[in-house]
Amino acid sequence: MFVRKKIFDAEIKSNAAVAENIYRLEILAQELAETARAGQFVQVKLADEFTLRRPLGIASARNGVVKIFYRVVGHGTEVLSAKKSGDTLNILGALGNGFDTDISGRILLVGGGMGLAPLLSVAEKAGAVDVLIGGRNRGEVDFWIQEFKPEVGKVFITTDDGSRGSLGFVTTLLPEVLEYEDYAAIYTCGPEIMMRGVAKIAGENDIPCRVSLERRMACGLGVCLSCSIDTASGRRKICKDGPVFDAREVFTKAGEKVG
Numbered sequence: 001m002f003v004r005k006k007i008f009d010a011e012i013k014s015n016a017a018v019a020e021n022i023y024r025l026e027i028l029a030q031e032l033a034e035t036a037r038a039g040q041f042v043q044v045k046l047a048d049e050f051t052l053r054r055p056l057g058i059a060s061a062r063n064g065v066v067k068i069f070y071r072v073v074g075h076g077t078e079v080l081s082a083k084k085s086g087d088t089l090n091i092l093g094a095l096g097n098g099f100d101t102d103i104s105g106r107i108l109l110v111g112g113g114m115g116l117a118p119l120l121s122v123a124e125k126a127g128a129v130d131v132l133i134g135g136r137n138r139g140e141v142d143f144w145i146q147e148f149k150p151e152v153g154k155v156f157i158t159t160d161d162g163s164r165g166s167l168g169f170v171t172t173l174l175p176e177v178l179e180y181e182d183y184a185a186i187y188t189c190g191p192e193i194m195m196r197g198v199a200k201i202a203g204e205n206d207i208p209c210r211v212s213l214e215r216r217m218a219c220g221l222g223v224c225l226s227c228s229i230d231t232a233s234g235r236r237k238i239c240k241d242g243p244v245f246d247a248r249e250v251f252t253k254a255g256e257k258v259g
């Protein structure tokens with residue numbers, strides 16, 4: 001069935017830096033906040049000079065306010081970082097399939113860097129959740145810790161430089177966490193190399209694993225094919241069939257890409 005996607009103007013409530021080059025954006029979007037599923041994303045039109053919208057994950061959707069976290073990496077996100085409260089943004093969404101938050105048993109969220117954004121929306125919506133947060137240094141994880149703490153049970157932390165939590169990567173600490181805790185599922189988002197490692201460890205421990213993938217996107221609607229990938233069941237579009245996939249669909253047991 002063809003489902004019409006909403007395009008609408010939303011007022012910016014706030015847009016402020018939370019770490020070096022990382023911003024938290026809040027927009028007033030009642031209908032989107034009520035209908036968005038955890039792990040879905042929006043396509044944001046930043047200015048007339050940009051032909052393409054930019055995809056950004058929904059990190060929280062509550063009380064008419066949708067929260068997004070973004071890292072300034074190029075011209076589009078730089079333009080976004082200059083927007084002020086009261087400005088409007090043209091939004092397309094919510095897009096994509098999202099994570100299943102209605103499972104029985106505890107979920108472990110494993111996220112690195114900006115990959116923690118869509119996982120925060122799972123923490124907000126699912127019942128029993130712990131999180132393993134990874135980042136380069138304490139500046140990159142401290143705001144995530146504040147965001148996740150009210151929503152989850154346990155918070156495990158790793159940083160590349162050891163300035164907060166354990167020294168190393170999420171994949172260094174994950175086997176230890178799984179020795180002491182029982183999880184019905186692991187949901188992961190972050191750099192692809194990290195997700196492949198997480199999926200491999202989940203497979204070794206017989207825990208179902210879902211991964212949220214990223215590619216450069218044009219339409220976001222499944223039309224242009226720019227985000228197509230090979231999976232165990234053929235070609236799939238990340239924007240429409242994903243961004244969330246069963247890890248076994250996209251990674252082999254050895255943690256390599258399918259296809």
Ligand SMILES: Cc1cc2nc3c(=O)[nH]c(=O)nc-3n(C[C@H](O)[C@H](O)[C@H](O)COP(=O)(O)OP(=O)(O)OC[C@H]3O[C@@H](n4cnc5c(N)ncnc54)[C@H](O)[C@@H]3O)c2cc1C
Binds near residue numbers: 041058070215216
């Ligand atoms: C489904 C989805 C959800 C996303 N959610 C978030 C989010 O919540 N927070 C966030 O900070 N970012 C997120 N991103 C990435 C974000 O869309 C890009 O960082 C953004 O579009 C960059 O725009 P720009 O104009 O600033 O950079 P550009 O000038 O377009 O590019 C700058 C650099 O970033 C790289 N780049 C741009 N887009 C991507 C991409 N999709 N994947 C990998 N590399 C890319 C380019 O290759 C280039 O090196 C998401 C991407 C997808 C596909």
Ligand code: FES
Binds near residue numbers: 216217218222237239
């Ligand atoms: S971005 Fe156009 S098909 Fe996915």
